[in-house]
Amino acid sequence: MDRLLLITMLGMVIILYVTRISGYALVRKMPASPALERVLDQLPGVTLVALVAPAVAQEGVAGLLAAVVVWLVVIRTNNIVLSMMTGVGIIALLR
């Protein structure tokens, strides 16, 4: 392994570790306040939505259809694994 690659990787390891711990490290020190609670209360859902939306959009109509079906399957069965397989199945069929 050459030295440049090693340095590149080392920097990446540090960046990844720092980003992984810093959010929690900051939030555990913050004093509780109603405003913070309101933000933290909304954060998980909004973050997950922002993470997944472009991936669904990339699949176009098939993605939208799969998303709706997955949503309905979860509400009916409460089974994440089943809903995941349904979603992948729909995408595979429509491709």
Next chain:
Amino acid sequence: MSRDAAFVSPQAHIPASCTLPAIRRGFRVTLSFDVGALACGATFGALATSGDMSAIASLPMSIFVYSGTAQMLALDLIDSNAGVLVIWGGTLLVSLRYVLLGFTMRGWFPGWPRRLVFSALYLNADQSWALMLGERDSGRQDTGFFLGSNLALFIGWTGGTAIGALAGNHLGGPTAWCLHFAASAAFIGILAGMHRGRIDVLPWLTSVAVAIGTERFIGGHWHVIAGVVAGIAVGMLQRNAA
């Protein structure tokens, strides 16, 4: 606030919010995701072998960097002879979302020794984070689940990388192996469970629109941050108006 010592079990140094059954449950539930982790890991291993990066480097990278998005990006940049600073800048940009994930973890680790928390966070991944959100949403607060989930994903990703590096170009059309939608479908499933009715509709739709728009027209992995900021802003306005 919820880090107080009351949660620590008296005899052992293992906190009550990190039990073996929960670790096992997290591991078991996440095994179904390992199909995706294995496939993507194998794709990365195979691409690394056929590109400029040596096969020997791909496994340590999967172990120590441990991030699919950052590794694929680095692979791309290395193959196009980008400089170290460009690679680090890109890595930082795609990894900023982990800061947001960390923000949501307040109260996840009551009574955990600090060393255990910061070791567990080293393996934080989108999938295990999302699954733990779903777990907490169903009233199970034991963060042992997160540990087990991390472990299962780690095995899948590194194992997949090793397979891909060994098989190299024999995998054939490796990108076809990357079951991207599996993770998306699971995330949608978790969201469906988390949805609290009318209060979430506007913030979530805002986040969707801004994330997709940013990804399309600005690019560069800003979409998570943009979507989150816009969604939270609308949520705050909505609550102030109510």
